[in-house]
Amino acid sequence: LTSYTGTINISTSTGNGNWSINDADNVTNPNPDNDDNGAVDYTYLLSDAGLIILDLSNTHAETLTITVADAVAGVSSTSVVIGYADNVFIITEDPVQVAGRPQAMNIAMWTNDGADCFIDTNYNYNPQNLEASIDRGGVLTGANDPSIAAVTIPDGPAVGAIALDFSLTPGQADFVLDTNDVGQYTLTINDTTNIHSAGVITGSSAVLTVRPFGIAVTGIMAGATPNPGGTLPADLVFTSAGSNFEATVAGVLWSAADDGNNDGVLDTGVYANNAVAPSYAWDTTLGVSPVAASYTPSPGTPGVLNNATVLLAEFGGGSFTVTDLQYTEVGSFTLVSLATNFLGEPAADIVGDAIVVGRFIPERFAVTINSSGALGESCGVFTYIGEDFNYGTAPTITVTAQNALAATTAQYRDGFAKLGDSSVSADASQDDTTAGSDTNPLLVSYTAAVMPYTVNNDGTVSYTFGADTYRYGPDAPLTTFSKAANSQVAPFVADINPEISAVSDGEVTTSYAAGTYVLDPTGNNLRFGRLRMDNVFGPELNPLLMPVFTEFWNGTSFQKNILDTCTTIANADLVAVATPPGLSVPVVVNAPASAGDVNLSFPSPGAGNDGFIDTVVDLNSAAHLWLRFDWDGDGVFDNDPFAQATFGIFDGNPVQIYIQQIYE
Secondary structure, three states: OOOOOOOEEEEOOOOOEEEEEEEEEOOOEOOOOOOOOEEEEEEEOHHOOOOOEEEEEEEOOEEEOOEEEEOOOOOOOOOOOEEEOOEEEEEEEEOEEEEEOOOEEEEEEEEEOOOOOEEEEOOOOOOEEEEEEEEEEOOOOOOOOOEEEEEEEEOOOOOOEEEEOOOOEOOEEEEEEOOOOOOEEEEEEEEEOOOOOOOEEEEEEEOEEOOOOEEEEEEEEOOHHHHHOOOOOOOOOOOEEOEEEEEEEEEEEHHHHHHHOOOOOOOOOOOOHHHOOOOOOOEEEEEEOOOHHHOOOOOOOOOEEOOEEEEEHHHEEEEEEEEEEEEOOOOOEEEEEEEOOOOHOOOOEEOOOEEEEEEEOOOOEEEEEEEEOOOOEOOOOOEEEOEEEEEOEOOOOEEEEEEEOEEOOOOOOHHHHOOOOOOEEEEOEEEEEEOOOOOOEEEEEEEEOOOEEEEEEOEEEEEOOOOOOEEEEOOOOOOOOOOOOOOOOOOOEOOOOEEEEEOOOOOOEEEEOOOEEEEEOOEEEEEEEEEEOOOOEOOOOOEEEEEEEEEEEOOOEEEEOOOOOOOOHHHHEEEEEEEOOOOOEEEEEEOOOOOOOOOOOEEEOOOOOEEEEEEEOOOOOOOOOOOOOOOOOOOOOOOOOOOEEEEOOOOOOOOOOOOOOOOO
């Protein structure tokens, strides 16, 4: 109670002794206290912060208790029994109390001459057989007992036959307290031989808190996969971020090989190689080292280690295996461990090895559709069915790396972010609104392209869809036609909804159920088109102009597509057979088309040069398969247009009885 300013009355049960200030800001009453009555008053100052230390001197050989009372507050407390004797053992403990480490102790026999206390150098026996015991005070009562000179010292009645040599330094003896377990106790040593003086000579140590040498964390496993300790992007994978892994936590014994200067602190080696202290049990925390060089990627922010506290009650046999540890980030981290104030002893802190754990990868990828974009037109304001088209405005998405707890792994960055330009899988197969002429869906061919992307170094990767290719018609490769049999429909606005089916970075693949991530780009305008040619004739003295033009199906009939300014036919795409040979060679008039017109010009062959030229536009050569039509009526849109140009009077082929040009 740091604000306490009351007055306390201190007294001894025997009414003997004098009090003096050790550490306090006020003075005693009386001051000085030299009346040898064991009583004194003290008034606390605020600066005492509720804590003072007083010394009691007593020249009487006796046992007593001390009572402290605040009469105003009505509270009091009485100490344990304190002994004052003419002869007493004073035990000086090793300042380093570590389990497994031989602890250098000293025992001295003090006496007094009525005025002063001093070490009795006449107490110089060798050997001197003594008895010893420990008092655990109810703490870790099942722990292994310590030993002196190979004699186990019990928690209970004292055992004898502990031979110590008081002759080397008369009145004193050095001895070693050996431990193979942790614990907290006082050590009491008795001389019951009556050799030096009548009566028992006894003495007890201060409370000894024997801590473990350190904390060992071993058996770090994710299922059957041991921790590879990978720190680099190409290192072996341990497990996914946020997934459970296990580790065994134990307090371990001291080893001389690890402590070159014998100060109870690890100098070389690792705690993991040491024997377990079988009674270790204390709240122990595992954690993530915040030092920048101890985690990867760095710079960055390391994750959190979940479920990382092992409670005192969970330990058994000095260890406990945690099965649900979770590291929330990608990359690696350095695992550290700490137990503070072991068994309540201030500053009795225990640390463990620094262990690199990794490499961690994402558990899954989530997708955010930022924009569905818009489908582009292949010819200004329309696109032919069967013709390839791309985006007018490309869709954009964000892919987020997540851990098993569905949280973003912000450390998915730099070289640890392995998503690339082909990591996103998408597909589209049909128009979702417009049916074909047979009422079945209009099929759509979709070819994905690589996607430009940006690693944002925050666990996300931004994507812009690339030059994906769509076509109303069969999938590539195309041979003789690019339009499906049911595609002769009236103009419509496309309703294509590509779906993202999976994301994979080569290590982690996340597949999505149908309907999870569906884009809805703004549609473009589709027309069913064809290229038409008409027969033409005239005198051989004049050139002929053959009508060649594009048409589209308006739902009831074909009409000229005056919006077509894109169709381009080259002279090399014309297959012309003249009778007689060489009569006239056609050339394209409009390339590209003008208001739908392509037209062919046939130069005049001159006077007396009568005949005809059969001409086909090879739309495969022209890379315009979408303008082929079912001219032969077999249900497949795989025919090039055909027409005849005739010069002069020609009586036809005498072998032919009847010929007809079919067109629509």
